[in-house]
Amino acid sequence: MIACFDRLETFFYLDPPYYGCENYYGDGMFSREDFTKLNGILKTLKGKFILSINDHPQTREIFKGFKILKVKTKYAAGA
Secondary structure (H helix, E strand, O other): OOHHHHOOOOOEEOOOOOOHHHHHHHHOOOOHHHHHHHHHHHHHOOOOOEEOOOOOOOHHOOOOOOOOOOOOOOOOOOO
């Protein structure tokens, strides 16, 4: 699907399941191998992107070719 919209002027916001939580959205919807596939897609991207993912040694290894910024996040439910 990314390839259909990939242009120099395109900006993608990508928010896959967190590493270690791949089955939270349903069995077979997203696998650990999909992180590696996503890395391959991002390496050839014409547009720009931001990827929201948990800070895990494996995600740092998979996406090590990209600029990684660590940000503090406060999780809360409700208002």
